[in-house]
Amino acid sequence: MDCRYCHSFxxxxxxxxxxxxxxxxxxxxxxxxxNPKLEPxxxxxxxxxxxxxxxxxxxxxxxxxxHAAHVNRGISCFSCHGPVNHMPxxxxxxxxxxxxxxxxxxxxENFLRPEDQVFNLDWKPDDVKPAEFVAxxxxxxxxxxxWSKRKTLSQSEIGQTLKERWNITPPQNCQGCHR
Amino acid sequence: MKRVFQHPxxxxxxxxxxxxxxxxxxxxxxxxxxxxxxxQGAAELNGDEWSRRDFLKLMGASMTLAGxxxxxxxxxxxxxxxxxxxxxxxxxxxxxxxxxxxxxRTGAIPLIATTVDGRPIKLEGNPLFTRGKRxxxxxxxxxxxxxxxPLLISTETVLRSWLAKRIRLRANDCAPNWKKxxxxxxxxxxxxx
Numbered sequence: 001m002d003c004r005y006c007h008s009f010x011x012x013x014x015x016x017x018x019x020x021x022x023x024x025x026x027x028x029x030x031x032x033x034x035n036p037k038l039e040p041x042x043x044x045x046x047x048x049x050x051x052x053x054x055x056x057x058x059x060x061x062x063x064x065x066x067h068a069a070h071v072n073r074g075i076s077c078f079s080c081h082g083p084v085n086h087m088p089x090x091x092x093x094x095x096x097x098x099x100x101x102x103x104x105x106x107x108x109e110n111f112l113r114p115e116d117q118v119f120n121l122d123w124k125p126d127d128v129k130p131a132e133f134v135a136x137x138x139x140x141x142x143x144x145x146x147w148s149k150r151k152t153l154s155q156s157e158i159g160q161t162l163k164e165r166w167n168i169t170p171p172q173n174c175q176g177c178h179r
Numbered sequence: 180m181k182r183v184f185q186h187p188x189x190x191x192x193x194x195x196x197x198x199x200x201x202x203x204x205x206x207x208x209x210x211x212x213x214x215x216x217x218x219q220g221a222a223e224l225n226g227d228e229w230s231r232r233d234f235l236k237l238m239g240a241s242m243t244l245a246g247x248x249x250x251x252x253x254x255x256x257x258x259x260x261x262x263x264x265x266x267x268x269x270x271x272x273x274x275x276x277x278x279x280x281x282x283x284r285t286g287a288i289p290l291i292a293t294t295v296d297g298r299p300i301k302l303e304g305n306p307l308f309t310r311g312k313r314x315x316x317x318x319x320x321x322x323x324x325x326x327x328x329p330l331l332i333s334t335e336t337v338l339r340s341w342l343a344k345r346i347r348l349r350a351n352d353c354a355p356n357w358k359k360x361x362x363x364x365x366x367x368x369x370x371x372x
Contacts, residue, residue, distance in 0.1 A: 009270050017271045018261040044263055052258035 003077055003084075003119050010077075014066040018053050021045050056090050057081065063177050071119075074112040074162050078121045079104065085121045101177070105170035109159030112168065125155040133158065140164045266297035278305055 004010060006019035021044040028038055044051045057080070059065050071077070077084065082093025094100060104111050114133070117123040131148040139147055140160045147153060162168070171177070189195065201209040212218075217231065269275055275294045280287040293301035 013271045013273055015271050018259045020262040020265050022262075022264045048263050050260045050263050052260055055257040055259045058257065 003121075010067045010071055012068055014064075014068060016067040021051060056092055057096065059096070064179050065177065072115075073166060073168060074115050074118060075104070075108075076111075076113055076118045076121070076123065078123070079111045083121055102172065105172050105176075108168050108170055109156050109163050111155075112159040112162040114158070114162070125158055126152050128153050128158055133161070137161050137165050262297075269294070269296055271296060278307075 006023055007016045008019070008023070010016040021041060024038075024041045025045050028041060032038060040051055043049075070080075080094055080096070084090060087093075113123060113125075114128070114137070117127075130150045130153050133153060134148040138161065140157075141164060147157070186198075197203040201213075272295065277292040277294065279290050279292050281290055289305040291303055291305045292299050293303075
């Protein structure tokens with residue numbers, strides 16, 4: 001199931017929206033419709049009162065974070081939220097501290113991935129086929145080796161290619177996020 | 180409780196540096212003060228089987244153990260509360276514009292309503308409407324912002340009644356020449372068909 005079925009505006013809006021009950025009930029009128037765990041959802045649909053979703057990933061008010069800006073530029077959900085698809089109960093997998101943000105803003109090549117793999121939480125750099133990748137995105141400047149003959153590419157090689165290709169320069173000044 | 184300082188050794192050239200006025204004067208009171216661990220009058224519990232040091236150690240340890248089970252130090256649980264049914268066409272945090280009109284006795288004022296997440300935040304004249312006079316209703320916006328009630332009912336219904344009320348208020352502000360000013364603020368297009 002794609003993240004975007006429920007968090008439908010993540011590519012368009014600054015916030016990734018929390019799905020409303022209507023979205024849940026699109027499927028759960030038929031799938032798992034007697035599951036006791038889904039009782040709050042059914043109750044919400046019946047009464048019209050919204051569901052209180054527990055807020056796990058809380059960004060403090062003095063930080064501006066734009067989901068769309070990240071997701072559209074090859075930063076996966078996984079980079080910040082971890083393996084949500086394997087979590088029985090969602091927890092905060094990454095520290096979400098400022099130092100941790102800067103780790104990526106200083107070296108985005110360690111996290112960038114092809115734009116069609118952003119919502120694939122199980123993606124590994126080994127999944128990339130070098131010949132296809134090089135044909136689509138090219139190579140970073142100064143690389144003479146023929147990567148298309150290689151078996152695999154490393155994350156930093158993939159990231160560096162995409163960083164140069166998309167001209168990615170994440171802000172490292174204070175007002176990039178504290179504005 | 181005093182700390183035991185590891186001072187550097189005396190220099191070999193025979194020069195002696197004093198570290199404070201007390202050491203320079205070297206009185207017996209100062210020597211005694213220097214050697215006592217706790218100031219005079221503080222309970223040292225020396226005669227008992229517990230020394231002051233042991234007592235503090237034990238109390239510190241018990242506080243630490245109690246702290247492990249403390250639940251009050253958790254981050255408070257907060258909730259995200261989405262709509263039960265979505266507001267049509269909205270994208271969270273983005274503006275949605277509606278072309279609408281305020282009916283008047285003689286016709287209607289063409290308007291553009293700006294809404295965010297289903298709430299109207301701004302009303303202005305519709306600039307695309309060129310047949311009548313261009314309309315600007317600037318004073319309605321703060322009225323909407325001040326509203327405590329969530330404006331989830333039909334935008335137009337709300338606007339209609341408020342606009343009427345607001346324009347009357349505005350007109351009173353503009354007294355005594357209000358009739359003239361009112362016409363400048365909001366000119367209506369009259370449908371004569």
